[in-house]
Amino acid sequence: MSLLRIENLSKEYQMGDNVLRALDGVNLGIERGDYVAITGTSGSGKSTMLNILGCLDRPSSGRYILNQKDVSQMDPDELAEIRNREIGFIFQSFNLLPRASALDNVVQPLIYQHLPRQERLRRATEALQHVGLGARLDHLPNQLSGGQRQRVAIARALVTKPSILLADEPTGNLDSRTTIEIMRLFDDLHAEHQTIIIVTHEAEIARHCHRIVRLEDGRVAEDRRNRELA
Ligand SMILES: Nc1ncnc2c1ncn2[C@@H]1O[C@H](COP(=O)(O)OP(=O)(O)OP(=O)(O)O)[C@@H](O)[C@H]1O
Ligand SMILES: [Mg+2]
Numbered sequence: 360m361s362l363l364r365i366e367n368l369s370k371e372y373q374m375g376d377n378v379l380r381a382l383d384g385v386n387l388g389i390e391r392g393d394y395v396a397i398t399g400t401s402g403s404g405k406s407t408m409l410n411i412l413g414c415l416d417r418p419s420s421g422r423y424i425l426n427q428k429d430v431s432q433m434d435p436d437e438l439a440e441i442r443n444r445e446i447g448f449i450f451q452s453f454n455l456l457p458r459a460s461a462l463d464n465v466v467q468p469l470i471y472q473h474l475p476r477q478e479r480l481r482r483a484t485e486a487l488q489h490v491g492l493g494a495r496l497d498h499l500p501n502q503l504s505g506g507q508r509q510r511v512a513i514a515r516a517l518v519t520k521p522s523i524l525l526a527d528e529p530t531g532n533l534d535s536r537t538t539i540e541i542m543r544l545f546d547d548l549h550a551e552h553q554t555i556i557i558v559t560h561e562a563e564i565a566r567h568c569h570r571i572v573r574l575e576d577g578r579v580a581e582d583r584r585n586r587e588l589a
Contacts, residue, residue: 360427361388362522362554363412368421368431370407370577381407382418383577389523394549395556396565399574405558406527408574412556413525414442426522443471447516449526453508455500455515461487462496465515472519486514490544506537513544517553524548527558542567 370382381404389395397405410416411423414430417438423431430441442448455464465483474482487493490510500508509529516524526545530538546567549555557568565571569588573581 361424362391362393362426364388364422364424365412365418366422366424368411368418368423370404370411370416371419381577382411384421385574385577385579387572387579387582389554389556391522391554392549392552393554393556394545394567394569396568396571397556397558397574398560398562398565398571399580401560403574404577405560405574407577409525409527409556409558412523413446413448414438415448443468443519445522447519447521447524449509449512449516449524449529451528451531453500453512453532455508455511457500460497460499461492461503461511461514464500464511465518468515468519483514483518486518487511489517490514504537505533506540509533509537509541510544513541517548523554523556525556525558528560529557530559530561530564538564 365385365387368382368385369380372379372381385408397408399405411418418431421431422429425441425445433441462483465486466479469479469482484496487496490513492507492510492514495503495507503511530541533541542564545555545557557564559565566587569585571583571585572579
């Protein structure tokens with residue numbers, strides 16, 4: 360049984376008199392423990408697809424089944440709940456709260472879960488330790504390096520123990536050395552059985568993943584195992 364499945368999924372934008380089809384009948388299944396790169400040229404539909412997988416956006420047509428639930432029919436409140444429970448999302452620009460410490464940023468997603476405050480703090484501390492930031496709990500985002508900020512964002516994505524981790528160009532704002540460090544962290548998380556999908560247009564990043572899905576004009580043009588790792 361797939362962790363998630365999308366069937367004949369399309370996303371259209373009405374632009375004046377024209378319809379722009381960002382996704383055009385995509386079919387895809389993701390298994391538990393998969394480590395997938397979604398690649399493709401600029402405008403091929405990568406972010407559109409990731410946003411739908413992450414319940415940040417809804418398809419125009421087609422089905423999205425996540426953990427055996429049909430997400431495509433849910434209203435925004437239900438989607439928000441599923442997102443909080445099932446999804447960890449990581450953005451290129453980190454999207455941290457600038458005036459909140461690393462710890463407070465990571466506690467954030469737990470506020471919607473009914474947990475005692477001490478338990479929330481304990482889990483957030485543990486998540487930051489897990490990404491190597493146990494000594495930076497009280498730092499504000501602007502007191503951290505780019506790589507450290509992305510680690511905070513990864514801890515925030517992981518703190519709810521999501522069934523799937525989604526990342527849109529997570530190393531796009533990082534130098535090459537820091538990029539390698541962050542990709543090693545994703546590799547470690549995958550080794551711990553975390554399901555991961557990373558959007559990237561860089562072959563160097565896709566190389567880390569075990570499966571590479573290439574989009575072209577909103578369609579799956581290629582879906583293959585990473586031969587380098589086979
Ligand atoms: N909100 C929107 N309204 C209208 N068109 C959109 C919207 N969002 C995306 N598009 C269009 O949909 C297509 C796919 O966009 P998307 O952002 O998914 O591409 P991408 O593969 O992530 O590209 P990049 O590598 O540049 O980030 C593009 O042609 C884009 O212009
Ligand atoms: Mg994009």
